[in-house]
Amino acid sequence: MAAINLNLISGRSIQQGVAIEGGKEKPAYRTAAGIIELDPSDLKRLGAWRNTNVKVTSDYGSVVVKAIETTQGPHPGLGFIPMGPWANSIVNPNTYSTGMPTFKGVPVKVEVAINEPILLGIELVQKQCGVKVG
């Protein structure tokens, strides 16, 4: 299947804001922040329907999220994952001596991953950190 290259940014969305106050352990958080917003032209390049699971990979990691069509476009070539553990699985942690990671402007590869699950927020972090949950 086609893999496309994009520039990734992350940031707030009102749905993500509501979801974090509702509880990050809940599915609503995944619905709000376990997504990548794509321009219709990029969805086409990818060869994917809307609401398909995709795997997003950068030099720093990879994560499975749901590809949705952007409501704040057009922005061809730009992907947006709301701030949260899904985005932070792949952003650039380097601060270049400023103390600030590079949350915006990370080159990523996006490919369809229909059969891969999107993890819940806390579970995603625990798994990557190897934390044992009883």
Next chain:
Amino acid sequence: MTKTVTDVVCPFCGTLCDDLEVVVSDDGKQLTEVYNACVIGTEKFLHSQAKDRVTRPRLRQEDGSWKEITYDEAAEYTAQMLANAKKPLMYGWSSTNCEAQSMGHEIAEMVGACVDNTAAVCHGTTLIAVQDIGIPSCTLGEIKNRADRILFWGCNPAHAHPRHMSRYSIYPRGFFTGKGQKSRKMIVVDPRVTDTAKLADVHLQVEQGRDYELLNAFRVALNNEWLPEVVAGIPAEKIREAADLCKSGRFGIIFFGMGVTQTLSKNHNIDEAIALTKHLNEFTKFSIMPMRGHYNVTGSGEVLAWQFGFPYSVDLTRGFARYNPGDTSTIDLLARGEADAFFTIASDPGAHFPISCVKQIAKLPSVCIDPHQTPTSGISKLHVPVAFAGVEVGGNAYRMDNVPIDMRKVVDPPAGMLTDEEFLTKVRDRVKQLKRAG
């Protein structure tokens, strides 16, 4: 019969709306409705009384399960962890009141900790720029009453500060802005056509990450000098038009956010934005203001500054305060594996730090003080839930324009729960004993 608590301060974002009205049951125990808040603030108040709330401290066991412990036991664990560590990191502070922050600083001073707040991943680069070049600014009421040129650069208030435009920046009819929105011109600079951009008179859809060049080009346009045909994806005529629009106003403001603080040029972007603001003052009155995220990250910066002299990334490990972002900042301390204990309060680094940093936290002795279950509590050794500041306990908080507002208490926390300040007081008292004995 219900009671309505008025003038309630919303404890979510830096907009710090203080006109909320919360309806509680007659016995004062149940929070039933919230008026005037945005959808996020409403959720915060209503969800605070969710049935599945964690109400007691819990310690992670060997087999991965949680064991409930008392607050006293939690205070003991926390005090021991901090007192015994060589370089403990105390991070967060942004979603609690100034009284709790101050108590935490006493502990940090006694144990020789690094103290940092969420500016580390938000407006820290703004603070660095301000330390280079200063900042011409104003309070939000000045915007309401005077501003007729509003720029949103690299921020999306429609999503992140939902009532900002209606309370302060675009819609209100102020003293000199009686026509409300019609008195104002709005410019948005953003690589996406955000919901905020859709309301703008001018949207400059800048090439992502090229804000520095565009800011600089604005300044060139102010000087009426030569520009290349296109800068950062924006045609030169559009840049000149926007610069002229700014010059023609009586009172302008640049609001800015993560689009310029977190992109590759970091503090240099903000430096240039502030330089642009200063430059605009040669033509008309102009100010600039960061859109602070958490409702009391500003407060944490203020308290750290008057007590220790620096607004974030403060290192107290040598017995006196040092400050050097990139060296004493939390992300870098974690990346270099320098911290040997991690204490989080009123924030969620587990969700908002890059995963490589979170992995470091997971390896360390750790305490997470948070009313919610979060990725941070999910990887910490001890989770201490507390009362919601601004809902179940009052206390001072500072708005994005540094105006202090004392939050109100609307309902009691669940029986037996402590506030941040009460828990930290126990920890402080125990640390004092340990340090005297040792």
Next chain:
Amino acid sequence: MAEYIIKNGHVFDPLQGIKGDKADVAIKDGKIVKDNEVSSKAKTIDAKGKTVMAGAVEIHAHIAGPKVNVGRIYRPEDKLFTYTPKKGNIRMAGGFSIPTTFKTGYEYAKMGYTTAMEAAMPPLFSRHVHEEIRDTPIIDEGAFPVFGNNWFVMEYLKNNEIENTAAYCAWLLRATKGYAIKLVNPGGTEAWAWGLNCLSVNDPVPYFDITPAEIIKGLIEANEYLGLPHSIHIHPNNLGNPGNFTTTLDTLKLAEGYKTKNKFGRDQVMHLTHTQFHSYGGENWGNFESKSKEIMDYVNKSKNITIDTGNVTLDETTTMTADGPFEHHLTELNHLKWANVDVELETAAGVVPYIYSPDIKVCAIQWAIGLELALMAKDASRCFITTDHPNAGPFTRYPRVIKWLMSAKAREAQIKAFKNSDKVIAATHIAGMDREISLYELAQMTRAGPAKSLGLSGMCGGLKPGMDADVVVYDFSPDKPVANPDQIEAAFSRAAHVFKSGVEVVTNGEVVNNGNKRTIWVNAKVKENPQVMRDIQEKFLKYYSVSQANYESLGHHIIPNPYAIEVDAMQ
């Protein structure tokens, strides 16, 4: 509480007219008492050969609040090489021109200061000012809310409504727990919200169409209508510009004909602050010169005026003031980083670092002017020593200023050390002046005088039995001639003993106790004024960005130890 008897010291107390006599000072239950009222258990402090005075009173310094903190935040370099670590209960402390709140309290105490007034509180930020005051150990503090650019004040005074102005002032003092009516660049700072200014007392304020002169006179009348402990406290228009002495004289003259009406022993109707910055002659920096003589000739003959000096200390420091347009002007001059905050309906503030270099003629002339003012003062109880901290220099330099005032030799040495000494001498009077301030005059200028001007002579600035036991012993002998003027500076930098409200807080120059500071504020009761209350409600609903209830809320956690001075202005 422990009892003390400070024996055999040379006491200087202008309140009781004691001019260096050897006397004992007794302390019991936090108060000064007569010698024979303490028991045999009283601890003896040997003050033989030493100077004993009441705790000093700082009448004007920028030590707590939003612009002070902007200074701290944006000048991390101000902390370099200044830090002292935590020791027992004494907190870590750092910062040179903008010390942390802990350092502020400790450094004042070490010099024998026990009461201080924060010079300018933007009312919208009163919570911030009070949080910092709470975190400043030992010294009692109050804060002056600013009124000179306030929309309510300008609207009422345009219509000459003194009673309404007074009612509003009383309301604001209560809402912000403020101490006095402060004016900063009246009218000009509201003009600054549009990038403009008022450089003379007759320049009308844009839109509000009232002049600084009308604002000043109106507030004098409101202040005396209320009978507040302090008079209006004014930072006049046109600060810092060559030739501004005429604006200063115009401002001072507005007090002519006014007599005070108050129950606090205050005689003045106007206190003009950091007068050094307002005593400039010449038309430009080239022919810049001192006009201290013209200013002091007027002040000396005007018994209803008090001033403080604003001495330049020749340091790298940070300027910060509610004179927003001046700070913008300063950054255009020296190109150092500039911070500015315009405050809705009320005021503004600006912050810019500044280096007073002894190599620069203008800085040296400023230094001279500040000293000339004090040396020309005929009545030392109406001329107080300040540095407008941190604007003309850090308050920690008071001992150095005292050295310059008490030793003509020290002044000469400094004048000789200036790079452009000839030009400085030509533009000032300092070289010819051989007056040396005596210890008694020093006590007038730093204790009794400011206390009286503030309306606090019953409480501080003196050693009369019944007053708070704020007592200082300096390791300085009035009998022995001073071999080296630096001894003056050393003695006044580190007091031998300091008592605050009867508790020993400093011993041998080291802080030993955090004390239990109070926040002093003024509660003026006026008769009900429904119109003003309605105007307040209306402006909060329409123009402020916070609600009235939240503006007025000042909880106990913010002011844990308040001390209210009640004023009956019911008329």
